[in-house]
Amino acid sequence: MFIPTLERQCTSEQREKFLPLCYDYRIIGTYAQTELGHGTFLRGLETTAHYDPNTQEFILNSPTISSIKWWPGALGKTSTHAVVLAQLYTLGKCHGIHPFVVQLRSLDDHKPLRGITVGDIGPKMGFGPNDNGYLKLHKHRIPRTNMLMKYSQVSPDGTYTKPPRSTLTYGTMTFVRVLIVHGSAIALAKASTIAIRYSAVRRQSELRPGEPEPQILSYPTQQHKLFPLLATAYAFHFVQLAMMKIYTDVNDQINNSNFSRIQELHALSSGLKAFTSWVTNAGLEVCRMSCGGHGYSQASGFPRLYADFTPSCTYEGENTVLMLQSARYLVKCVRDARSGKTLPGTVSYLSEDVSAVHSGGSSGRDLSNLDFLISLYKQRASNQVHFASDKVDRGISAGMDLVGALNSASVHLVSAAKAHSHYFIAKTFVESLKLLKASSELQNVLHQLASVYVFEGIAQSSGDFIEDYILSGSEAKTIRQLAVDLLPLIRVNAVSLVDAFSFRDEVLQSVLGRYDGNVYENLFKWAQNSPLNKTDVHPSYHKYLGPLLKRNQSKL
Numbered sequence: 001m002f003i004p005t006l007e008r009q010c011t012s013e014q015r016e017k018f019l020p021l022c023y024d025y026r027i028i029g030t031y032a033q034t035e036l037g038h039g040t041f042l043r044g045l046e047t048t049a050h051y052d053p054n055t056q057e058f059i060l061n062s063p064t065i066s067s068i069k070w071w072p073g074a075l076g077k078t079s080t081h082a083v084v085l086a087q088l089y090t091l092g093k094c095h096g097i098h099p100f101v102v103q104l105r106s107l108d109d110h111k112p113l114r115g116i117t118v119g120d121i122g123p124k125m126g127f128g129p130n131d132n133g134y135l136k137l138h139k140h141r142i143p144r145t146n147m148l149m150k151y152s153q154v155s156p157d158g159t160y161t162k163p164p165r166s167t168l169t170y171g172t173m174t175f176v177r178v179l180i181v182h183g184s185a186i187a188l189a190k191a192s193t194i195a196i197r198y199s200a201v202r203r204q205s206e207l208r209p210g211e212p213e214p215q216i217l218s219y220p221t222q223q224h225k226l227f228p229l230l231a232t233a234y235a236f237h238f239v240q241l242a243m244m245k246i247y248t249d250v251n252d253q254i255n256n257s258n259f260s261r262i263q264e265l266h267a268l269s270s271g272l273k274a275f276t277s278w279v280t281n282a283g284l285e286v287c288r289m290s291c292g293g294h295g296y297s298q299a300s301g302f303p304r305l306y307a308d309f310t311p312s313c314t315y316e317g318e319n320t321v322l323m324l325q326s327a328r329y330l331v332k333c334v335r336d337a338r339s340g341k342t343l344p345g346t347v348s349y350l351s352e353d354v355s356a357v358h359s360g361g362s363s364g365r366d367l368s369n370l371d372f373l374i375s376l377y378k379q380r381a382s383n384q385v386h387f388a389s390d391k392v393d394r395g396i397s398a399g400m401d402l403v404g405a406l407n408s409a410s411v412h413l414v415s416a417a418k419a420h421s422h423y424f425i426a427k428t429f430v431e432s433l434k435l436l437k438a439s440s441e442l443q444n445v446l447h448q449l450a451s452v453y454v455f456e457g458i459a460q461s462s463g464d465f466i467e468d469y470i471l472s473g474s475e476a477k478t479i480r481q482l483a484v485d486l487l488p489l490i491r492v493n494a495v496s497l498v499d500a501f502s503f504r505d506e507v508l509q510s511v512l513g514r515y516d517g518n519v520y521e522n523l524f525k526w527a528q529n530s531p532l533n534k535t536d537v538h539p540s541y542h543k544y545l546g547p548l549l550k551r552n553q554s555k556l
């Protein structure tokens, strides 16, 4: 995050000064924004940067215990520099959060500089190799030119020039949220690879006396656990491609001072980061549990995969908070649509009248047709967004201000943002396959994946579709069965579909997911290498167990 921030927030002179140092690894930096007391509420951050026109320096301070920077990756022991987000004060006025480059450690002996107290925040659930750290600043001075001034400036006499948009400071977070959508796709693909390969190797239970134990991948319940997640990994792959394209297009516009789509990008990236990381987080646990006891061994790769992925739901914007950000924008779009404004691409459906198109229960609808089902996802999203938006309007009519009305409707707003994200993902998956140049056999296999994703997505949220009369109960049951009917067809290609992710064993880091399937021998080898097995009798025997046993044996 250090380098992307410099690339996006530096003037050209600052780029020339800082970026070569980064690219050549002459300095290593982190992104120090979160504090002990605030991670979500950025306007509440307490670190201060007061401008001193006499020396043309900023004086950085951590004024309270809660203002100590806390969590930034590699801050504890590694980084020589940081981008520090601080409240900018000049000529007696506060201008809000701005980014500053701060050197933390000497480039000679790596010792912290004067006014800098820095260290590691201690062991965490995962991210073991990462020294997430703390930073306490005490009257630490930096040159005026260390404030990143692409969008806002402080002149030598202290005059402040404000940015075209205050939220441009938040740009790096949007970029990393887009990366996290990709991270979700990769993590779910890895977990699917491990679980499906192992399920093809593992044989368990005797269905009928005398019959060989079947591969657990042959059980419909095992297929029902894993194949919708496999399909989701493919869906997220196509979604992250679409998300990155939108990000690149909007970022190019921003670089040309066209800020018209910055809100749409923020809302979409927030919703997709939250949706994909939540789904992946839950999916990793399903994959782990589908491998039985061995899934719980470090040898499976699942403990580390989960512990390292799960903070994706928290960092870069806590997921609930990001869903609310997405919903805030959707509510604005409903208002804009009602006042006749044209809505941008990813939200234009909110101005369509989708209610009349499909009323649940009419017979003869082709429930296996993906285009038709995507229109139902659209209707569900539109209904949920309008329902939540109406809640906000009623709150305002009842005398609340906008913030109060948004807060009181927030449970529904999160549901609406989830439905919006789900519609975008399902639509993108189906549309991406239409554009794919692939053999008819491959198209057929991928169509099975898209179908099971769409069917299972409705089955798992059938309440949404039934409550709004988008589907009747019997239609929802039919779609649920369509998903189950697909499982044995997907079974035929399941191992090939995870092999297609082509994770090398060294990357997958899983004895259960080994490409050669030689699990048991390698599990035994892995166990023998466990540190506890360095000696047959562990030294602790002589100190504790031995004396205990001998003492008690003498009583027999």
Ligand SMILES: CCCCCCCCC/C=C/C(=O)SCCNC(=O)CCNC(=O)[C@H](O)C(C)(C)COP(=O)(O)OP(=O)(O)OC[C@H]1O[C@@H](n2cnc3c(N)ncnc32)[C@H](O)[C@@H]1OP(=O)(O)O
Pocket (backbone or CB within 6 Å): 001, 031, 033, 034, 039, 040, 041, 042, 043, 073, 167, 170, 171, 173, 174, 176, 179, 180, 182, 183, 262, 263, 266, 314, 315, 316, 317, 318, 321, 325, 328, 329
């Ligand atoms: C492979 C994987 C590797 C991945 C490798 C991953 C490594 C990750 C390491 C982790 C790094 C971190 O966690 S770094 C720290 C991450 N921290 C965060 O993400 C903090 C989250 N909090 C925030 O972003 C903000 O506080 C937020 C919640 C949006 C509220 O901010 P405000 O109070 O200023 O905003 P609001 O009052 O809600 O709204 C003000 C307006 O600003 C707009 N706005 C807000 N954020 C915006 C944004 N980013 N871009 C555009 N516009 C934005 C809103 O839409 C509103 O527009 P209007 O409606 O028009 O007014």
Ligand SMILES: Cc1cc2nc3c(=O)[nH]c(=O)nc-3n(C[C@H](O)[C@H](O)[C@H](O)COP(=O)(O)OP(=O)(O)OC[C@H]3O[C@@H](n4cnc5c(N)ncnc54)[C@H](O)[C@@H]3O)c2cc1C
Pocket (backbone or CB within 6 Å): 030, 031, 032, 033, 034, 037, 038, 039, 040, 041, 070, 071, 072, 073, 127, 132, 311, 314, 315, 316, 317, 318, 319, 320, 321, 324
């Ligand atoms: C592994 C890891 C790495 C990190 N790396 C970095 C880094 O490199 N740099 C950096 O600056 N930070 C980093 N962070 C910090 C991270 O960005 C914050 O933890 C994150 O932004 C969440 O903020 P918080 O911890 O204050 O949680 P909080 O905001 O306190 O969230 C706690 C709960 O409050 C709820 N909540 C908060 N606000 C609202 C609201 N307005 N409406 C409804 N509910 C709300 C949340 O939904 C959540 O359930 C990292 C964190 C982790 C775990």
